[in-house]
Amino acid sequence: MDKPKNNRVWLISLGTLLLLVASYKSLQHWFGDLDQQFVQYEKFEQAPGFNLELQKLVEPASLAGKKELALHDFKGKTILLHFWASWCAPCREERPMLQELVNQHHDGSLAVIGVASYETKDSLRNSGLLGETPFTVLLDEEGDVALSYKVRAIPQSVLIDGLGRIRYRVKGALTLNEIAAIEAILISMQREEKHATAGNL
Numbered sequence: 001m002d003k004p005k006n007n008r009v010w011l012i013s014l015g016t017l018l019l020l021v022a023s024y025k026s027l028q029h030w031f032g033d034l035d036q037q038f039v040q041y042e043k044f045e046q047a048p049g050f051n052l053e054l055q056k057l058v059e060p061a062s063l064a065g066k067k068e069l070a071l072h073d074f075k076g077k078t079i080l081l082h083f084w085a086s087w088c089a090p091c092r093e094e095r096p097m098l099q100e101l102v103n104q105h106h107d108g109s110l111a112v113i114g115v116a117s118y119e120t121k122d123s124l125r126n127s128g129l130l131g132e133t134p135f136t137v138l139l140d141e142e143g144d145v146a147l148s149y150k151v152r153a154i155p156q157s158v159l160i161d162g163l164g165r166i167r168y169r170v171k172g173a174l175t176l177n178e179i180a181a182i183e184a185i186l187i188s189m190q191r192e193e194k195h196a197t198a199g200n201l
Contacts, residue, residue, distance in 0.1 A: 044167070047071060047081075047160045048148040052115065052138035056130055058102075059111055069113075069138055071164065078189065079111045080182070081158045082135070083151050085119045086127035090173040091155045095132075097174035101182070102134045110186060113138065117146040117154060161189055 051070040057063060063073055082098065084091040102112055112135035116124050121139060124130055130137060140146055149158055159168040159182060168185050170178045 044165045047158070047164050047166050048145070050138075050140075050145045050148070052140055052145060053121075054136070055116065055121070055124060055139050056133060056137040058134065058136045059108065069136070071160075074111060074113070074160075075164070076162045077111055078109065078162055078186065079113050079160050081149070081160060082112060082114045083117050083140075083146050083149070083154045083156045083158075084114055085116055085154055086124055086129050087119070088154055092129070094155060094173040097176070097179055099134050101174075101179060104183075111136070115140045115145060117151070118143045159185060 049071045051068055054063075054067055054069050057066075063069060066073075080101065098112060098114075101110065104110075105112075114133060114135050114137040116137055117140040119139065120141060124137075124139065146154070146156075149156075153171070155173050157170040157174060157178075158166055161167050167189065168182060170182075
């Protein structure tokens with residue numbers, strides 16, 4: 001006599017499960033579209049300004065002696081703003097990728113600027129990573145700059161052109177594919193610059 005009741009309960013449970021799966025898929029699709037719209041919206045958007053305490057200067061040498069660096073200090077220069085922290089395991093794993101970028105652009109065509117976010121000065125220095133870091137490092141102790149750049153998780157990297165515009169974003173650790181994408185965008189930006197220069201002659 002309990003069999004019809006059990007069947008009904010089973011059908012209700014199955015229906016609820018299917019509804020939850022459908023809702024999850026719908027939300028996943030919606031968030032994917034939203035993220036895509038976000039990326040499209042921010043492309044060529046002016047990068048938020050910042051003024052952060054300098055922890056280590058690698059380049060440019062012209063900024064030697066400064067205690068703080070601001071975005072306008074890099075005017076006319078293409079930079080990769082890299083958000084990381086000493087406590088972040090993926091940040092350590094991607095170090096070879098960042099070293100590769102630094103090596104490829106030792107001519108100054110790209111400056112890699114590390115922003116240590118949600119990190120204290122003591123924890124950064126005690127980690128031992130600062131000495132090994134191949135790029136300039138700024139301290140964003142409260143994560144305010146990370147938030148202004150819409151960084152929801154670290155590591156994350158933002159490519160900014162010489163006019164201070166966001167051109168590309170890497171969410172998560174850098175990979176060989178992402179390095180290739182950055183290099184392709186840099187080449188495209190160089191072509192844009194040549195066309196702009198030719199148009200002004």
